[in-house]
Each structure stands twice: as structure tokens, then as C-alpha cells.
Amino acid sequence: MKRRPRVRGLLALVAVALSLYVTLTVPVDLGLDLRGGTRIVLETRPADTAATDGEVTDRTAEVLRGRIDALGVTEPTVTRSGDDRIVVDLPGVQDPAEAAAVLGRTAQLSFHQVLGTGDDPQHPLPKRPRAQVLPDETGRPLRLQAPLLTGDDVEEAAARLDPAGGAGWHVTLDFKDSGRSGWARLTGEAACQPVGDPARRVAIALDDRIISSPQVDPSVGCRTGIGGGSTLITGSFDADEARELALLINGGALPVPVETVEQRTVGATLGERAIEASAWAAAVGTALTALFVIAVYRLVGVLATVALACYGLISYAALAALGATLTLPGLAGFVLAIGMAVDANVLVFERAREEYAVRHRPTARSSLAAGFRGAFGAIADSNVTTLIAAGLLFLLASGPVKGFGVTLGIGVLASMFSALVVTRALAEYAVARPALRRRPRLTGIAHTGAVRARLARARPRLLRRPRRWLAVSAVALVLAGSGIALRGLDLGVEFTGGRLIEYAAPAGPDRARAALADAGFPQAVVQSSGDGLVTVRTGPLTDARAAEITDVVRGLSGGAEKLRDEAVGPSLGDELRRGALIALAVALGAQLVYLAARFRPLLGTAAVAALAHDVVILVGVFAWLDKPVDGVFLAALLTVIGYSVNDSVVVFDRVRELSRRDRTAPLSRIADQALLQTLPRTVHTGMGAAFIVTALVVLGGDSLTDFALALLIGLAVGTYSSLFTALPLAIEFHDRR
Numbered sequence: 001m002k003r004r005p006r007v008r009g010l011l012a013l014v015a016v017a018l019s020l021y022v023t024l025t026v027p028v029d030l031g032l033d034l035r036g037g038t039r040i041v042l043e044t045r046p047a048d049t050a051a052t053d054g055e056v057t058d059r060t061a062e063v064l065r066g067r068i069d070a071l072g073v074t075e076p077t078v079t080r081s082g083d084d085r086i087v088v089d090l091p092g093v094q095d096p097a098e099a100a101a102v103l104g105r106t107a108q109l110s111f112h113q114v115l116g117t118g119d120d121p122q123h124p125l126p127k128r129p130r131a132q133v134l135p136d137e138t139g140r141p142l143r144l145q146a147p148l149l150t151g152d153d154v155e156e157a158a159a160r161l162d163p164a165g166g167a168g169w170h171v172t173l174d175f176k177d178s179g180r181s182g183w184a185r186l187t188g189e190a191a192c193q194p195v196g197d198p199a200r201r202v203a204i205a206l207d208d209r210i211i212s213s214p215q216v217d218p219s220v221g222c223r224t225g226i227g228g229g230s231t232l233i234t235g236s237f238d239a240d241e242a243r244e245l246a247l248l249i250n251g252g253a254l255p256v257p258v259e260t261v262e263q264r265t266v267g268a269t270l271g272e273r274a275i276e277a278s279a280w281a282a283a284v285g286t287a288l289t290a291l292f293v294i295a296v297y298r299l300v301g302v303l304a305t306v307a308l309a310c311y312g313l314i315s316y317a318a319l320a321a322l323g324a325t326l327t328l329p330g331l332a333g334f335v336l337a338i339g340m341a342v343d344a345n346v347l348v349f350e351r352a353r354e355e356y357a358v359r360h361r362p363t364a365r366s367s368l369a370a371g372f373r374g375a376f377g378a379i380a381d382s383n384v385t386t387l388i389a390a391g392l393l394f395l396l397a398s399g400p401v402k403g404f405g406v407t408l409g410i411g412v413l414a415s416m417f418s419a420l421v422v423t424r425a426l427a428e429y430a431v432a433r434p435a436l437r438r439r440p441r442l443t444g445i446a447h448t449g450a451v452r453a454r455l456a457r458a459r460p461r462l463l464r465r466p467r468r469w470l471a472v473s474a475v476a477l478v479l480a481g482s483g484i485a486l487r488g489l490d491l492g493v494e495f496t497g498g499r500l501i502e503y504a505a506p507a508g509p510d511r512a513r514a515a516l517a518d519a520g521f522p523q524a525v526v527q528s529s530g531d532g533l534v535t536v537r538t539g540p541l542t543d544a545r546a547a548e549i550t551d552v553v554r555g556l557s558g559g560a561e562k563l564r565d566e567a568v569g570p571s572l573g574d575e576l577r578r579g580a581l582i583a584l585a586v587a588l589g590a591q592l593v594y595l596a597a598r599f600r601p602l603l604g605t606a607a608v609a610a611l612a613h614d615v616v617i618l619v620g621v622f623a624w625l626d627k628p629v630d631g632v633f634l635a636a637l638l639t640v641i642g643y644s645v646n647d648s649v650v651v652f653d654r655v656r657e658l659s660r661r662d663r664t665a666p667l668s669r670i671a672d673q674a675l676l677q678t679l680p681r682t683v684h685t686g687m688g689a690a691f692i693v694t695a696l697v698v699l700g701g702d703s704l705t706d707f708a709l710a711l712l713i714g715l716a717v718g719t720y721s722s723l724f725t726a727l728p729l730a731i732e733f734h735d736r737r
Helices: 003-025 053-071 096-104 177-191 239-251 268-322 328-357 364-396 399-431 434-438 450-458 466-487 509-518 543-557 570-598 601-625 631-661 667-699 702-724 726-736
Strands: 037-044 077-081 085-091 109-117 132-135 141-144 154-161 169-175 202-206 210-212 230-237 258-266 498-504 525-530 533-538 561-568
Touching: 003 268, 003 399, 037 053, 037 096, 053 077, 053 085, 053 096, 053 239, 096 239, 096 258, 109 177, 141 202, 154 239, 169 177, 169 239, 177 202, 210 230, 230 239, 268 328, 268 399, 268 667, 328 364, 328 399, 328 450, 328 631, 328 667, 364 399, 364 434, 364 570, 364 631, 399 434, 399 631, 450 667, 466 601, 466 702, 466 726, 498 543, 509 525, 509 533, 509 543, 533 543, 543 561, 570 601, 570 631, 601 631, 601 702, 601 726, 631 667, 631 702, 631 726, 667 702, 667 726, 702 726
Parallel strands: none
Antiparallel strands: 037 085, 037 258, 077 085, 109 141, 109 202, 132 141, 154 169, 169 230, 202 210, 258 561, 498 533, 498 561, 525 533
């Protein structure tokens, strides 16, 4: 038995040392919402190809990666999402219009022999495969032969300025070996036509648009053509147009057309504010939680605080080692997982106190060991249910919500390790010291505790009339449901599709709303999103129309700063909305299956009914408050489900334990005892989590306000429902059966 504490201590030491090394050597990637930049989601369109959708998307991503490198963006990322989507993150890019135009161009470069003009009645269009008519630079239609060369035959393109000013800005092309002979053949055929004849021209087209169609010089011999394997593309380009054309040619053509289905831009200022606000919320919330734990649990509280610091270190190192991207919701999940680590410690310490005061264990050391044994089942069950929610977020959600699931999952695993290994190793070593054996009350375990002492004196029968609690829950459900029915849900842009732009505009929402209506945007929804912040939400808009909105708002405020710009296509919005509903339904179903397997089906059903109760009430409150229901809200909602099911699991674990001791006792009496015995844990865990969430509400900044508000409401509702909805429902189900 003596080897086990040593093994735990060694594991804790190795984990902390390794985490410290990773933290100091491997940086964590920050999401665009924390460092500013643009995210563009492109969707490939079907094409007649023998390759699979995934292979085509991979080839498309490679082409896009080459174009982005040519743009000179620092640390860009291009990742495939599913079979037909590509996510492009461009840090520091605040004007996405140019980037989106470059990325979205198919860039099919082709070289054609001109057969004549399209308006020549004497020479009708020949019936040749893929022969076509396209307008030249002046708008005059040209009849073209099928392409003889493509962009694949080009070795390199470069934008150049003619020093003499003759050609101005132009693009030079150097052909590959296969292209050199083709270029000579193409120009040699054209040179056989009379000077001035349209057929003496060679047309260079980009995406079925002629960008240059020069005549072959009279010095070029018929059937000989232009040798050397190089040429110029001229066309009255300015510097930017010439560089963009060279970039597209060098990057290569996309295998299939792509469409921008989502576009998000976050200003660097907003990212800096988010980092600062989240850091303050984390520091203050963690400090308050640590002080609370120390005040309640004394020495073991101090050791739990040390373990919490180790939890933070391990979580951060795991994020860095896995290459995960830390987003704003993910940062909030990182902070909130502290509450889960506190919960595990509280479960152990309260069980140890119970073993000492109620079951009269002789020493703090034996009480602590019994506390870890007794609390292990509840800790495992509550963390597994949260891992289920985190896994579903990762599998079914997308974007920041998916990142939140990754961070939450890492946080849960790290919190279990810190509580069951680090805290235990430190606490077992401390309580075994002779000085503490002589003064056991200093440990924080060897006494009853204020909450348990008051309950022992009062001996309340809280579940004597369970239907009264159910009536309160029913009233809350009616009020919440009426908010959904009467006010409706304000679905975010990512669920409906459209455009959302946020400004730092002192003019206020009323003036902005009136000015936008006068400017031709009567359907724009203008709201205040914080102190001096205004959001404008519309249906799908082009970049040009969005720029008009920005001009109107800036005209009111004397240069309002654009902090955020999000555009989501309608098809993607429908897909995200369906995915959110599926994630929610599957989360509840998975919780039901797990709880039914671990407990009685009756208890599992009651717990999931309480979860549904929490979901309806939280959504209803947001409906009454006219708050947006978006992906960040979904992350908060699933976190609330995790908190609520944790409380239910702890109580039902005690119901199961008491039922095994006395199989003849009625469920109502056992449920009452279980509630009273676990109430100290519920109070202390709730207060510890409340410090974290309140810090997010007060200090988290505008970007975290709605998220933290949902968590605060959900924490209160979830704590109530796990005690006074789930247990009364279980009693009612049992009595009816």
C-alpha cells in the first residue's frame, strides 16, 4: 500500500515537469478572434471528375495555399473541413475583399487561336469541339478555337513595369518545355494569316474572359512561330492588377469552382480587448475561487489550490502539444474547467468530512483515503458525462464551438488528473505529518463543516412534498415557453445566414438605424452590443453593399472603427442550425443512455427530463431578454447541461449507495437523505463556480457577456433542477410505477 502514494507522487511530478517544459517551449496557436484577422470558408462545387470529393478538395487546398503564400500573409492556415469545405485563416488581414477575390477565382488560364470575329456573317462559327465566342478587351466578340495551351504549361509569371513606358505594367510568362513548342506552334499558325486579319491574333483568356489578344508581329514567320518560350500579357494593367494576375497564374488553377460560404473578420483591437478581458476574468475568478476553497477547507484547500495551478499548467501544455487553436469560447471553457476541478476536490473533501464526523473515522488520514474511495464513482460519472458533451461538440459542431469542445475535453481530463493524482499526492503526504496528526482540525477535514452542522440541527424534510417543487418547475417552464412563443428566438447570423458588422460607434443604435433606413437598408437590425458598440445585422450582402453600411455609420460617428465583420451563406446557416439541433438532441440522448446504464432507468429518465427543463428555461430567458442564440450560446448551453448533470449524478450516486444499504426504505426517504448529505458539496461547488462565472460576466468584456450570462443563469437553474426537479420526478415516477 505504501507504494501507491509514491507512484502517485511520481506521476504528479513527471506530469508537472513535462507540462512546464512544453509550456516554455511550444507556443499555443491563438484563434483569429483573439489576434485579429479574417477567416474565409470556401465550398467546392461538383465537377465531372474521376477523383473523389476529398481528393479534389485536397488539390484545391494546395492551390489556395500557394496563392496565400504569394499574398505574403504571416502564419496563414488552410485546412480541409469535411469533403467539400476549406477553411482559410488569414491573421492580420482586415480587408477581406481582395483576399476573397483572389482565393475564389478559378484562374483557368488558356491560350487560343482566333478564328475570326463573332459578328462576321461570312465566316460562321465552325462546329468544332469547345469552339466559343468571347469578347475581347474592347468588347468585340472573337471566335476562338479550343485552347491549345493552359496555365499548366506556364513555368512562371511575373509582374513587370516597362522602364521605357511602352508596355506599362504587364505580366511576363515563361513556358515549360511542353509549353514552348505549343506556343511556337500557336503563334506560327497565326503568323500565316494576313496582317490586320483577326485570325492573326492570339487570345489569352482567364476564366473565360479575354485579358489580352495581341496580333502576332509581322516579323514572325509562318509555321515558325515565336521561339524562346516566353511572352508578355499586356492590357492596360495597373500595378495591383498585374501582381494579382501573376499571383493567380503562379498559384495555378483551381480544380473546381469554389464559393465563399462564410467570411469573418475580427479587428485587432477587439482581439486585444478579448485577451485582456479574459485574462482579468481568469485571474480574478481563479483567485476568488482559491480564497474560498482555502477559507472552507484550510490546509487541504491550500493544497487543492496548488493542484488547481497544476491543472492550469497541464491543460495549457496539452493544448500546445496537440496543436489546438485557442479561441475566445475555448478560453472561456479553459477558465470554466477550473470549476470542474474545484468540484472534484470538493466532492473528496466533503466525503472525507462525512467519514470523519458521521462515520467516526479515527484520523484525518483514514478519512481522506475513504473520501477518495467514496467520491471516485461520482467524480468519474460526472466527468464522463461532460466528456460526452465535449465529444459531441467536437464531432457535430464547427468553428469556435468545436474549439470549445476540444478545450473543454482537455480541461476535464486535466481536472480529473489534478484532483485524483496531484491533490491526493499532496494531501496524503501532508496529513501523514506528525504535527498534523496532533492537530487534525488544521487539515480542514477533521470537523463537520458549517453547512452540514446547520443541516444536522435543523433536520429539514425538503422533499416531503415533491409535487410542490414540480409545480414551481412547471411555472418556470410556462414562463420560459411563453417567451419563446411571444418574443421568438433571435437566431444569430451563423444560423440564419446574412451579414453582421460591429462598430465602435458612439452615435448609438437609434441614429444608426434611422440613417441606414434612409440609405436603403430598412430591414437592417441595429442593436447596442455594449458600451459604445453597435451591431448591424442584415441578410446576405455583397462587399460593396457592406461598405455602404460602413460609410453610413462612419458618417454618423466621425470615423467609427469596424471591429467585426461576419458573412454566412444561407445554405451554411441552415446546415449549422440543423447541426446545432442535432448536437443538442444527441447530447440529451447520450446522457440518457449513460445515466440509465449507470443508474436505474428511472433515475436516468428523471435526470434527462431535468436537463430538458434547464434547456427550455435558458432559451426562454434569452428570448425574453432579446439576446442572440448563436454558436457561442450553444457552447454555453451544453456547458450548463454538463454542470446540471454533474449535480444530478452526485445526488443519484448517493441515492444508489443508500438504496444498497437499506433496500426496504421508500425512495422518497432515501432521496431526502441523499439531498441533505450532498447539499454541502452542492453549495460549495456552486459558490466556487459562481465566482468564476461572475468574473466572466463582470470582467469578461462585451465579447463574453452573453456567454457568461447564459452560464450564470444556467448554473442557478441547473443547481435547482438537479435537486428539486430531478429528485421529485424520480419519486413521482417511482410511486406511479
